[in-house]
Amino acid sequence: MGYRILIVEDSPTMRQLVVFALRSLPDLQITEAVDGLDGLKKVRGCAFDLAIVDINMPLMDGLKLVSLLRSDPKSKHIPVVIVSTEGNSETKRRAEALGVNAYLTKPIVSGHVFRTVKALLEGGDGAGGRP
């Protein structure tokens, strides 16, 4: 069975870019969510192998979503990759404290996204995506 990945991102362009970056992963099932709240609903309805989450989103931001995922025994194990415009170290520290597995900044590079996600799906630490 293939991997199930959730992309939580309010920008359709960004979602398409991430889908495009991951297209060569075999048997991939991608679910898209337009904000944190939508992402939370989708996590509760399906078991995902990994979530790619933006930080700045309407209704519920990415860090709030991650904290809710980590506090729920059913979803706390899901590897989370943050993809954000926030390049400052304070936001990154907050994300790491919440237990995100990888932190990528925009503008994204397809190859980095692919390698990070692949490494996490294969049980690595996701560091392979770093340039």
Add this chain to the structure above:
Amino acid sequence: MPNPNKEMTDLFTKGKDFFDIYSKVAEFSKELMEENKKLQGRINELITERERVLSEGGEEGDPKLLRRLEELKREKQEILSHYRQVEEENSDFLHRYQEIETENNNLANLYVASYQLHSTLDQREVLEIITEIIINLIGAHSFGILMLNDKRGLLEPVKAEGIPIAALPAIRVGEGIIGQSAKSGETYYRDSADRPLLDDYTHPLVCLPLKIKEEVIGVIVVYQLFAQKPKLVRVDYDLFNLLAAHAATAIFSAKLYGDSVRKQATIKGFLDLLTH
């Protein structure tokens, strides 16, 4: 008084003990002789073996062995040289792989940008998509989109990101960097080594005219990149080129479509008025 019988018995006992010891020594000597004989045989075998090896030219410094040694050394050098060559080729392949990956990434960005730009005929959505492309693919922190008002000859702000739209001035075509860029149709890039002018919205980092053929319909002005993006890279220039043409077409198409929908509604209303 000594007992002669007892003395005789003791002598016999000692003689027997001595005889036993002598017998053991004799037996041991015999074993040693046999072992010695075996060792002698082994020595003879080794001597024969040595003579055979010598007769076959097996002594150190033998020309055949030296030649073989030289051949092996040459082979080793050839293998090492081949290994270095393979290593260099490997390095070239890695370099090419990285180039292709970068190119692939750039093409993916251009494809997604182009696909998204033409995915709607709603002008507001088109502006939103242009904004997303500039943020997510180029990595701009603050920028604005100014559209040309033909009647007034002004470039008027219609969208801003990272700065309040009210902060952006309307700019007359031909005036300053932005006005000149709109007039000439040439993209302006400020030298990235220059100090950023964050409060001066007439001195952008990039001013990109949006053109349909040679006609400029607006400009995109970029003031600041994200902190994690120190400078523009090659794909950014490709994206700007793509935006210059495709964003203009997308905006223009959406505007025409919006106008036609409005006209259609007006005509329909007029016809309804006539027929009822």
